[in-house]
Amino acid sequence: MAEPNVQATAGRRAPDPAVEVATRAEPTPAPTPEPMPAAQPAEATKPFAFEAPAEADTPPTTCRIDGFVMPANAKVYAAGAYAGKETDLQIDQSGHQATTIQVAVHAPDAPVVLLLGAYEPTVWSVGWTRGTRIAAVLLTGYHRQQLTGLPAGVPLLVSTYDNRGPCGYAYVGGEGSVKLNPLAREVFGRAVDVAYEARDGRAVIGRLPPGAPLVTDAAAAPVQDFQLKGAAPAGQAGIDAALRTGILRPATAADLRAWEAARQQNTGAPDVPRIEGASAARQQSVPYRSYTVLKAFALPAGLYGAHSATFFVAPGVPAPTGNPGHSEVRFIENGRCLGVTCGMR
Template sequence: MKVGIAAALMSATIAVYADDLESFKFDSAPTAVQAGAPPSCGFESFKAPAGLTVYAAGAYSGREVPFQIDQSGHQATQFDIAVNSPDKPVALILGAYEPTVWNIGWTQGTNIVAVYVSGYHRQAVAGLDSKIPILNSSYHNKGACGSSYVTAEANEYLNPLSRKLFGQPVTMVYPGDQSGKISVGLPFGADARLVTSSTVSPESLRDKQAPLAGQAGIDVAVKNGSLRAATSADAQAWIDAKVASSPRRDVPPVAGAVATRPSPSVYKAYVILKAFTFPAGLYGGNAVTFYVPKGVPLPSGQPGHSAVYDFNSLRCEGAMCR
């Protein structure tokens, strides 16, 4: 069936996407979210259909996205879940530790009847029609089913949970990784198409009270005047301040000795100009250098691996301090 014909036959709230299992994304897909904690560990008025198959998928985290979805200070991650089960109805058990958006698509003919999602931090489900029930139980929302996440091993809890929710054990576990893409069910044919709802984008799950994560958060802070790029003059000012504050030692010089001096970096370095919150995700290659001038308060949040040179205390905090 051609994509255009299929789309015409479907509700206006459904979109059809060409299948690309190596790089599939649903960046414009809708989001259906059950944010509150379930009152009990079970679906309301849910009856498992005949022939139901239960699949589990997840990992510690998916691929990083440039925002937060909660106040944990952790950068959100995302999994794109592609489901192919045209011959049997499907229930999904999904789980990650980190705050995660689960973006779900399925082949035509696949019938997803229920989704259970869990984790330590906030979990949110995208791409499902609003009629499909979602049970969201995490440590974040103090869910009645507790909190857990899916891995390649140590899944002893999965079958008891699946029997409680769906009356049968899990058929197959699909471990994920930081690519954030998991294919679930039967192999996908070359002409497979993915269907997903199209009401709200996953980016709408972003916690508006938290800055964008990583370099995206830095770029926004520069644009709005909270930061400016640091120069060699800022680094030299730190060196001068540290030298001036160091007590003079009454010791003779040593022949051949080289005096050590602080050498802060100006690579990916920024001066904080006003009250500021560190973006989440400033780890590894996203770590930067911050200079805090006198009179400017220390930022709130977590600097990650970044170096923070504070002219107020003349101290540097962070693994990148020099």
């Protein structure tokens, strides 16, 4: 028999079909995965103490009382002062303690519109005699103004400097009085008939008969309700509260000497010539109304003029927060002084 016609290739053997099939069936090994990078450790954090600002009053957009029609026979009366009666309340973030003004209205012969204004933050309480009709109220001033005692149906417009009101501001007395008539004309269409200056936190509009009973709105909020939430009492009441809780203590001569020593160490001795006749032993006395801060402390509002004080901050204690007004804050640790009166006392 003839041999099959098979041509051999030199140096190469014909593939074995069984081996070829097995080779094709063998899976390709998967690539070795690259190692994943190590996870980044979470950054260290701690709670963030954020003191949200107090909500500001929403001012009107136009200098008018929407929907109000001025009665033809109405009288325009203004009342107020630079400030009313001092309180320990804080009703805004101005750094000034609030005052109060009570307004008694006796005007039974014609409806009245009131223009009430004070420079300092003030809570106004309104009362009236039977037969008196208050048609509308414009409440104004430099700092925040609040009103209680007015029936809910009486139109009210509040425009102050602090709330950026469209009417600006005015008050009774001093330079504030020159703005009363222009403001009344813009809102009520006529000038003020009579302005009454408040004394000791009280103003009487009209001739109040002796013993005449006064009424106010049954839902009138007490003055204390206008205290700014979370704020310490203003003025000396706030200082007294800090003394009771151990945040403050009365300052001593040792506190003053320690502060003066730290100041000289950091700034050098004062450049003052020798003064003949002066007592070398004489030492500066502890300032009037001086306190030492022992813990974190928020300065109360209203530390101006005669209400100002000197605060010595003990070493390691954080700087007080709040508005120092006319007060000084002296740091015993480094001799620094903060405040508009530093170097004057």
